[in-house]
Amino acid sequence: MKRSDRLYALMQRLRDGKLHTAEAMAQDLSVSVRTIYRDMETLAESGVPVEGTRGYGYTVRAAITLPPLNLTEEELEALHLALATLGAAELDDVSAAARSLSGKIDAVLPEESGPAPAPFGFATDAFAEAAHGFVHMPAVKNAIRARQKLRIESRQDVHIIRPLHIDYWGRVWTCIAYSETTEAFLSLRIDRIDSLSIVPGLFVDEPGKSLADWRASQEARP
Incomplete structure (x- = not known):
C-alpha cells in the first residue's frame, strides 16, 4: 500500500x-x-x-470552524481551492499574498498543543495531489443534486455509482457513493478520479443504498 x-x-x-x-x-x-x-x-x-x-x-477533534464565521462546505471548498492554486502559482506577489492570508486564517484557529499544522490550503507532500480533484468537483456536485448516476474511472477501477455526498476530511475531498458495480458503499477520493461521465437514468433512494444507510453503517462500526 x-x-x-x-x-x-x-x-x-x-x-x-x-x-x-x-x-x-x-x-x-x-x-x-x-x-x-x-x-x-x-x-x-x-x-x-x-x-x-x-x-x-x-x-x-471535532471539525474546526473559523470564529466568528461558520463556513459552509461551498465556502470552505472555495477558500481551499484558492489558496492551493495561488500557493502553487509562480507569481511571487500573489503567492506571498496567499501565504499571508493563510497565516491570518491560522492565527484565528483555536490554539491546541502539539506541532503546528502546515498552513491552511498548502498541501504537504503526502497529500500534494489533493488539489487535482477540483476539476471534477462541479460534475460530482451537480450529479448529487440531480441524483444522476455516474461512470467513474479511477486508477484501475471502473464503477457505476450513485453519488450521495461530498465530504471534506483532512484536506482531502471524497465522494460518498453507492457502487452498482460492487453493490457496496464507496468513499472515493475525488483527486484519484481519472475520468467521469453521466450514465443515462436517475436514481431514487432504495433500502441499503442511501446516504442514511451509509451513515448508519459508519455508526455501527466497532
Whole structure:
C-alpha cells in the first residue's frame, strides 16, 4: 500500500471520533507500530486535528470552524481551492499574498498543543495531489443534486455509482457513493478520479443504498 493511501485509510478510521491504538491500526494495515507513530505525526503536520500519544491511542477533534464565521462546505471548498492554486502559482506577489492570508486564517484557529499544522490550503507532500480533484468537483456536485448516476474511472477501477455526498476530511475531498458495480458503499477520493461521465437514468433512494444507510453503517462500526 502506498504511503498516501495508508494515510488516507488512517484518516477514514479516525474520523469516527473513537480512540484507536497504534497497535490495532498497525495490525490492520500490516505495518509496524513505529510506522503508525510516524504517520500520526505526518497527519498532524498536514493539518489533520489528531490528538493522542504513543502508548495510549489516537483520535481526532471535532471539525474546526473559523470564529466568528461558520463556513459552509461551498465556502470552505472555495477558500481551499484558492489558496492551493495561488500557493502553487509562480507569481511571487500573489503567492506571498496567499501565504499571508493563510497565516491570518491560522492565527484565528483555536490554539491546541502539539506541532503546528502546515498552513491552511498548502498541501504537504503526502497529500500534494489533493488539489487535482477540483476539476471534477462541479460534475460530482451537480450529479448529487440531480441524483444522476455516474461512470467513474479511477486508477484501475471502473464503477457505476450513485453519488450521495461530498465530504471534506483532512484536506482531502471524497465522494460518498453507492457502487452498482460492487453493490457496496464507496468513499472515493475525488483527486484519484481519472475520468467521469453521466450514465443515462436517475436514481431514487432504495433500502441499503442511501446516504442514511451509509451513515448508519459508519455508526455501527466497532
